[in-house]
Amino acid sequence: MGKKIKKEVEPPPKDVFDPVTIESxxxxxxxxxxxxxxxxxxxxxxxxxYKFALKGEENKVTxxxxxxxxxxxxxxxxxxxxxxxxxxxTFGILASNNDVKKLLRELDxxxxxxxxxxxxEEVVIHEFASLCLANMSAEYTSKVQIFEHGGLEPLIRxxxxxxxxxxxxxxxxxxxxxxxxxxxxxxxELNAIPPMLDLLKSExxxxxxxxxxxxxxxxxxxxYRAMLRDNQGLDHLIKILETKELNDLHIEALSxxxxxxxxxxxxxxxxxxxxxxxxxxxxxxSTIPDIQKNAAKAITKAAYDSENRKLFHEQExxxxxxxxxxSENDGTKIAASQAISAMSENSGSxxxxxxxxxxxxxxxxxxxxxxxxxxxxxxxxNLTTCNPAxxxxxxxxxxxxxxxxxxxxxxxxxxxxxxxxxxNMAMQEPLRVNIQNRDIMRALTRPLRSANMVVQSKAALTxxxxxxxxxxxxxxxxxxxxxxxxxxxxxxxxxxxxxxSWAVMVCAxxxxxxxxxxxxxxxxxxxxxxxxxxxxxxxxEVAYNKLLNNNLSLKYSQTGxxxxxxxxxxxxxxxxxxxxxxKLLSLKELxxxxxxxxxxxxxxxxxxxxxxxxxxxxxxxxxxGYGRNISSSSSLRRASKERNKKKSYRFSAGFGSPTEDKSExxxxxxxxxxxxxxxxxxxxxxxxxxxxxxxxEEEFMTISKLAGEGSSDKEWYPPSDPDFCAYVYEVTxxxxxxxxxxxQIEALARYVAEKMGGKIQxxxxxxxxxxxxxxxxxxxxxxxxxxxxxxxKGIFYHRALLFKAxxxxxxxxxxxxxxxxxxxxxxxxxxxxxxxGVTGGLPHLxxxxxxxxxxxxxxxxxxxxxxxxxxxx
Numbered sequence: 001m002g003k004k005i006k007k008e009v010e011p012p013p014k015d016v017f018d019p020v021t022i023e024s025x026x027x028x029x030x031x032x033x034x035x036x037x038x039x040x041x042x043x044x045x046x047x048x049x050y051k052f053a054l055k056g057e058e059n060k061v062t063x064x065x066x067x068x069x070x071x072x073x074x075x076x077x078x079x080x081x082x083x084x085x086x087x088x089x090t091f092g093i094l095a096s097n098n099d100v101k102k103l104l105r106e107l108d109x110x111x112x113x114x115x116x117x118x119x120x121e122e123v124v125i126h127e128f129a130s131l132c133l134a135n136m137s138a139e140y141t142s143k144v145q146i147f148e149h150g151g152l153e154p155l156i157r158x159x160x161x162x163x164x165x166x167x168x169x170x171x172x173x174x175x176x177x178x179x180x181x182x183x184x185x186x187x188x189e190l191n192a193i194p195p196m197l198d199l200l201k202s203e204x205x206x207x208x209x210x211x212x213x214x215x216x217x218x219x220x221x222x223x224y225r226a227m228l229r230d231n232q233g234l235d236h237l238i239k240i241l242e243t244k245e246l247n248d249l250h251i252e253a254l255s256x257x258x259x260x261x262x263x264x265x266x267x268x269x270x271x272x273x274x275x276x277x278x279x280x281x282x283x284x285x286s287t288i289p290d291i292q293k294n295a296a297k298a299i300t301k302a303a304y305d306s307e308n309r310k311l312f313h314e315q316e317x318x319x320x321x322x323x324x325x326x327s328e329n330d331g332t333k334i335a336a337s338q339a340i341s342a343m344s345e346n347s348g349s350x351x352x353x354x355x356x357x358x359x360x361x362x363x364x365x366x367x368x369x370x371x372x373x374x375x376x377x378x379x380x381x382n383l384t385t386c387n388p389a390x391x392x393x394x395x396x397x398x399x400x401x402x403x404x405x406x407x408x409x410x411x412x413x414x415x416x417x418x419x420x421x422x423x424n425m426a427m428q429e430p431l432r433v434n435i436q437n438r439d440i441m442r443a444l445t446r447p448l449r450s451a452n453m454v455v456q457s458k459a460a461l462t463x464x465x466x467x468x469x470x471x472x473x474x475x476x477x478x479x480x481x482x483x484x485x486x487x488x489x490x491x492x493x494x495x496x497x498x499x500x501s502w503a504v505m506v507c508a509x510x511x512x513x514x515x516x517x518x519x520x521x522x523x524x525x526x527x528x529x530x531x532x533x534x535x536x537x538x539x540x541e542v543a544y545n546k547l548l549n550n551n552l553s554l555k556y557s558q559t560g561x562x563x564x565x566x567x568x569x570x571x572x573x574x575x576x577x578x579x580x581x582x583k584l585l586s587l588k589e590l591x592x593x594x595x596x597x598x599x600x601x602x603x604x605x606x607x608x609x610x611x612x613x614x615x616x617x618x619x620x621x622x623x624x625g626y627g628r629n630i631s632s633s634s635s636l637r638r639a640s641k642e643r644n645k646k647k648s649y650r651f652s653a654g655f656g657s658p659t660e661d662k663s664e665x666x667x668x669x670x671x672x673x674x675x676x677x678x679x680x681x682x683x684x685x686x687x688x689x690x691x692x693x694x695x696x697e698e699e700f701m702t703i704s705k706l707a708g709e710g711s712s713d714k715e716w717y718p719p720s721d722p723d724f725c726a727y728v729y730e731v732t733x734x735x736x737x738x739x740x741x742x743x744q745i746e747a748l749a750r751y752v753a754e755k756m757g758g759k760i761q762x763x764x765x766x767x768x769x770x771x772x773x774x775x776x777x778x779x780x781x782x783x784x785x786x787x788x789x790x791x792x793k794g795i796f797y798h799r800a801l802l803f804k805a806x807x808x809x810x811x812x813x814x815x816x817x818x819x820x821x822x823x824x825x826x827x828x829x830x831x832x833x834x835x836x837g838v839t840g841g842l843p844h845l846x847x848x849x850x851x852x853x854x855x856x857x858x859x860x861x862x863x864x865x866x867x868x869x870x871x872x873x
Contacts, residue, residue: 261299846862
């Protein structure tokens with residue numbers, strides 16, 4: 001046998017690298033391995049990085065800094081399934097980091113991640129790809145990328161996945177996506193409601209919660225509410241509410257139901273099936289505050305529809321809401337109050353809350369929580385609007401004091417609501433008096449100065465409702481409220497400006513307040529507002545006219561018209577026409593000016609004031625005819641007797657010889673019945689006494705003017721007009737007793753003409769030297785202001801003013817109209833007796849112009865105003 005030879009082992013090929021097992025303890029080394037061409041190394045590197053990233057946020061930051069994200073993103077599309085799976089798992093974890101999200105958006109990997117949701121991929125890839133998208137979708141830019149790359153459809157498909165993690169990640173991503181309107185609209189075509197409703201049956205609470213949150217968002221749209229109703233979604237929601245073990249889901253389920261209640265068809269359905277009754281019972285009997293709060297919010301949202309309010313009322317929702325007002329939780333009280341506010345649009349609900357609800361709301365006004373007070377005040381505001389019974393109920397529940405207290409709180413909404421309730425109450429006089437007695441005007445001053453326009457508007461409206469008598473306006477004036485009110489007239493907000501104008505209109509009802517408003521600039525502001533087409537309103541125009549009615553001097557200068565209801569009082573002066581926007585100087589300012597060639601300012605004044613006159617004038621100031629406005633014939637007669645005892649000479653100098661009067665002793669006055677003989681006799685008696693009188697008057701004017709100039713603190717009084725006082729006395733004595741109004745007017749017209757130079761022929765009017773007479777008066781008085789009684793030669797506008805002033809003193813209704821070129825006239829209304837049968841016995845009034853110049857006492861019928869005025873003037 002031959003010897004056995006041992007077989008030699010062949011050495012490995014020289015061009016093959018021997019396998020090396022590497023253990024690395026540094027992440028940087030593993031990151032470098034991500035660039036390897038070997039599939040096994042890539043798979044292991046991805047797995048190692050996944051495990052490293054799972055350990056915490058710091059590791060994710062480390063991997064980002066080492067540059068792991070970019071090579072990993074390339075592996076998402078690797079051919080090897082294991083590499084692709086491990087890379088997807090790693091991204092699912094890394095994508096929770098904000099910096100990683102930002103880099104992923106820049107790398108534009110969204111398409112690669114969405115591709116991993118394909119049906120043929122493994123469940124684990126679905127899980128981590130959906131996790132990555134869920135993390136990314138928390139930011140708006142990523143939402144857009146997911147939507148644009150068609151990520152919504154595969155996510156909805158994965159809601160049917162057998163894996164709960166895939167379902168959870170998918171519904172979470174969908175919840176984030178539907179916050180955007182475009183995604184929400186696209187969801188309708190993908191029939192997403194049925195798979196979502198199936199998720200409500202999941203055994204995992206997080207999946208149920210995310211599904212309810214998603215439904216809560218999409219059911220804000222009407223189309224989704226209909227889809228939910230068609231797929232019996234309400235049954236699923238009610239089952240959740242009826243299951244005590246699912247109480248952690250009740251709040252979100254109620255939010256979805258709240259949206260569904262806004263849909264009329266759904267509302268009818270749940271009412272017919274008894275679901276609504278169950279819902280209200282559930283809300284009332286629940287012990288969880290958030291559930292009660294959400295139930296009340298659901299009612300609030302639904303109650304904005306009138307049909308829903310009707311259904312709620314039929315189900316006695318009011319009882320549930322009143323019960324919720326008694327909750328210990330402030331959030332529930334607020335939600336219940338808001339629901340009552342919404343339900344108060346229903347008249348039946350308003351009546352229910354009259355006995356139940358309003359007393360509880362009044363108690364909430366005293367809460368330490370200002371949000372509670374605001375919500376309660378809102379409910380009361382809606383309940384008391386156009387409902388006097390509820391306003392009374394609020395007052396009877398002692399609501400006035402807490403409402404006024406709220407006006408000083410810090411919450412604008414609460415202040416506005418409380419002001420509204422007080423306004424509603426003030427519509428009834430007994431309640432208004434009660435409110436006024438609680439220092440309401442002082443309390444309103446702060447809201448009027450608020451920076452919030454709603455508060456300003458409501459506070460101004462409350463002023464308009466409560467400042468209906470002198471005491472309230474005085475309180476407002478004394479508390480500084482008028483200044484704040486005037487400031488609101490400047491507002492750029494239409495509602496604020498309108499309500500402020502309304503309040504000014506009410507406050508201008510008495511002279512003191514109107515004068516104060518004018519002093520504060522209200523008249524100027526309103527004039528400016530009314531010149532603007534966009535800013536003016538009906539109230540601003542009425543307020544302006546009402547202020548003008550308390551400042552007739554300005555009214556006549558601006559408008560050239562005084563109606564029969566505009567009664568001229570002492571201190572009135574006619575400056576002449578001024579243009580809109582031009583400021584009218586005060587009487588004091590005009591009086592202290594030196595005489596000039598300007599038109600004389602005509603003054604009406606039957607009063608005189610003790611401004612430290614010279615001793616020689618003391619008797620004159622004490623005389624009733626000189627010192628007081630005589631308003632009745634009886635007082636004038638008593639004054640006449642006293643003056644006769646004193647043998648006064650005062651009136652004789654100015655009005656001719658006394659006429660004989662059987663019923664009265666000689667008084668030294670000329671009357672409207674004087675004859676030419678007495679005039680001649682009187683003219684001879686003038687002379688020295690008239691000179692003395694003029695000298696004394698000039699001395700008095702000078703002293704008064706010096707007193708006004710010398711001391712700014714000393715009160716200034718307008719110059720007296722003893723002649724006008726005499727006119728008032730004489731017309732009261734001789735014309736007032738006439739019972740026929742037409743005869744009164746004619747007699748007064750003749751009297752005025754006599755005092756102003758008598759009858760003038762039209763052709764001789766240019767020769768009537770009244771200008772020289774007025775100039776002499778201005779020189780004598782050392783002022784442009786001329787009391788009307790001093791004028792003995794007057795034309796149209798002098799006579800018309802005197803007629804109006806005397807007519808107002810004795811109660812004859814007439815207007816004063818300014819024309820062009822120094823013209824002015826009076827218009828009166830007289831009853832036409834001949835038309836009584838035609839009008840069925842009713843008075844028929846016709847207008848007449850009173851002739852004071854050419855045929856004194858004549859009345860020109862106003863048929864065609866232009867033609868009649870032309871003939872008259």
